[in-house]
Amino acid sequence: KPDLILKMPEKWRVEPVAGDTYRCFVLPTGLTQDRQVIAVEYRAGSPKVVHHITGFIDTSGSARKRDASDEGSGYARFGSPGFSPAGELGGWMPGDRPTPLPPGIARLLPAHSDVVLQIHYHTDGHPAEDVTQIGLYFAKKPVARRLRTLPVVVRSLDIPAGDPAYTVTQTMTLPLDMEVISLTPHMHLLGKSFEMSAVLPDGSALPLIKITDWDYRWQGAYFLREPIRLPRGSKITLKATYDNSDDNPRNPNRPAKRVVLGEEMTEEMGAGFVGFVAMYENDPALGQINNIVNVPNRNEAVR
Secondary structure, three states: OOOEEEEOOOOEEEOOOOOEEEEEEEEEOOOOOOEEEEEEEEEOOOOOOEEEEEEEEEOOOHHHHHHHHOOOOOEEOOOOOOOOOOEEEEEEOOOOOOOOOOOOEEEEEOOOOEEEEEEEEEOOOOOEEEOOEEEEEEOOOOOOEEOEEEEEEOOOOEEOOOOOOEEEEEEEEOOOOEEEEEEEEEEOOOEEEEEEEEEOOOOOEEEEEEEOOOOOOOOOOEEEEEEEEEOOOOEEEEEEEEOOOOOOOOOOOOOOOOEEEEOOOOOEOEEEEEEEEEOOOOOHHHHHOOOOOOOOOEOHHHO
16 A cells, blocks of 8 residues: 555546647645655556656646646646656556665655646547546655666657668766666657667676567566666667558558657657666766656657
């Protein structure tokens, strides 16, 4: 049983019209003291139309103001949640299951904070109502190490119609020493394969994760049996391959058509979320780590 269960304040109706809807819902925690979260469990109220959920932490009250100024429950927001989060609470995608963090590691949930759920809805052609819930599990004793998330995100995609193996890579240089705890890949329906690897400052290569047969409906976070230490200056590379041919049974377009970067179901993404703990909590480079996945909304350059 979770220590704290939060849910959307009221039902949100998903209309049976073509397209995607993004909505942020503010869930006050009511906490009077800081808590350390060792596990998070999402329950999509209507999983047939919930494309994915991302959890953010707001200590500024900005999300409440946006909610108050937007008609209906929550507020519309595409991309980032519209404020600078004090942290994140992971998320949910089809196939994802809740996994406790390794011993001695937790996420910080400050007192008087709000949890903001950004939910991406994709209609299945029928009216639906959603009341998503989130269950939080707290550490019973102080935890010294804090989990953070580093997003490695493909910044540009232009997948030609008919291409069965379009491949793109993205590389990021680490600004601090870290231990990798988990890896969470994400692509949409054209995804074919996904892998991430690291090259250490001494030139040695280290594989991190490889999925040879991507399935959009079987996603989740992969926790390592043992943390992988990556020193400052290591380079993490993401490699994603897409099948935009008519032979791909998951291709949403018949016939196949050109697909670019975007968060809608019929567009594509390529992202790998690296769950890590800093080797040194006082490392000034932590200020460079952005816990928000600031994915470009569209490939404006190729449209």
